Amino acid sequence: MVQLPKQPVPSSPAPPAVPTSADVARLAGVSRATVSYVLNNTRAVRISEPTRRRVHEAAEELGYVPHAAARSLRAGHSRMVLMPAPNVPVGALYSQFLNELQWALSRLDYTVVQYGSIGLQGDEAARAWAELRPVAVLVPGAGLGPQGVHVLKRSGARAVLTLGPERVEGAHTLLLDHDGVGHSAGAHLLARGRRGVGVVLPLEDGLALYSRPRLEGVRRALRGTGAAVTELPLAYEEESAARLAARWRSLCLDAVFAYNDEYAMLLMRALQDEGVDVPGETAVVGADDLMLGRLLRPRLSTVHIELPSGRELAELVDRVVRDPAGVPEVHQVLGARIVHRESS
């Protein structure tokens, strides 16, 4: 633990007053309305270039910045797209998608705000988000129920979209088709002649939402083929992997779909330490197509996952904001294809 020293708090003078648009108007010698027109870039009103410049200079000199809240109160709505920040560590793939989405929304003149929902349960989170009066809410994962959607809409959100494995009533849903990820892995292992397929189910919180549909996808691929599926609970710890590897041969498996590349790397190492030959005795497949998987020997086979493009998703948000009463849409939006390397 790094200690921050506890310093005594000195008594202090009051901070300087925050400059207002009235201060700017006074300094520039114009009306408050003119300040508002200039700083909010209102094109409907003609204002001469010298006046515009005077207002900007006065704002600069005073350090005045418009108040987004006041502006949204006046306009009756905001341009804020609220995105709850995910509570689980996000991978490089998801980070890149988020960046692309934020970029695309800012191009459409939306402001993206990520809101932590840590410490909030269920609809409490939706109420906290609603207090900020976002014009759109885009919820990754599965933190939002139908009641939460209702609260958000009643407080003025024109677009509520979820991005997760399940449909939420009242919201537009981008269904992340994790079933398809498992199906790709299962079909590949079957094609490689494997008949006893283990499927890793991470024990870490919050991942069942993704691992369960992936498991179902494997089952679907193997249905009616005579191949069998075995569920393998696994914690992301060396000890947990070592215990599983120690009883591996008693499980009579010739393949494993390890949820993602990180669990696959963990389990493959443990199997190798037990003397299990990969892929000879057991084929191993991960998911996410991380670069690190290529550095292993044998190189890790994986399912490459394609998220929707940030630009298209931004356009969907904008379309729903313009037409808030449209029937909620459901889109399947996860591409999955096997990348066959050496471990399977």
Next chain:
Amino acid sequence: MVQLPKQPVPSSPAPPAVPTSADVARLAGVSRATVSYVLNNTRAVRISEPTRRRVHEAAEELGYVPHAAARSLRAGHSRMVLMPAPNVPVGALYSQFLNELQWALSRLDYTVVQYGSIGLQGDEAARAWAELRPVAVLVPGAGLGPQGVHVLKRSGARAVLTLGPERVEGAHTLLLDHDGVGHSAGAHLLARGRRGVGVVLPLEDGLALYSRPRLEGVRRALRGTGAAVTELPLAYEEESAARLAARWRSLCLDAVFAYNDEYAMLLMRALQDEGVDVPGETAVVGADDLMLGRLLRPRLSTVHIELPSGRELAELVDRVVRDPAGVPEVHQVLGARIVHRESS
């Protein structure tokens, strides 16, 4: 690319009006002030339990949520702590730190909002943040200059803190001492008898801010010892690592500090593919202490990095909010210690 279908936009009725506190007051049969007292939990005013209940029931029935912006306009300040979201993918270590910090701030009754600064240059970002009128701004990385600090303070931010490798004038600074990370690695390699130390400098955008002070730390550890430092630019790609490994023996190095564990894994694999013995011919040290480093053979030596505790940082934010005029403090807040495994 996953395509979202472009659906025709049906014409639609206007959305229902957003309920206001006046609607709640009418339904509950009380004044608007009473609604405000009850829903904002004002303890200074005595309100009977049945009245409180009536207000809560009316709010629930109407789906009314207080407007944070209106409340902060009335109160003159908010409880919003704004944190710019990092633009680079964050590791598991940093994610955990962020979660802990958000949790601790919510315990102190602050609302944490992460704001993307994508597409904004320099002080533009500070102005966009200022529009939300946060009471505190906590900036990770190095996106904020002295002018930005000034803009934020002038718009009412009582606490501006930065968390990065450099001091920013006017802000409280939590100095992430990356020099110390490099120093740990350098001192360890020296103690292991190494005399030619390569230091990886990632070519990826935004990382020089961290890699330069780490390099300086290695130099500091080796100064006056006769050991030499060689800079090794490296992109996070197999081809880049293979090219470096191919000319490895001409560099006359017996050790490398590889910036972090991911670059270390990449480079160690490339060296092994070239037949370079690790650690016999070349010792390899990473940083971050990722679990994956333990799965390699040889197991990766690393620098374990300790970020400040979220709870202590939350308390510092709260202290500065209460005393905004205090002299800006500078704290060194990165713990670094070597974890010696097999690769060095």
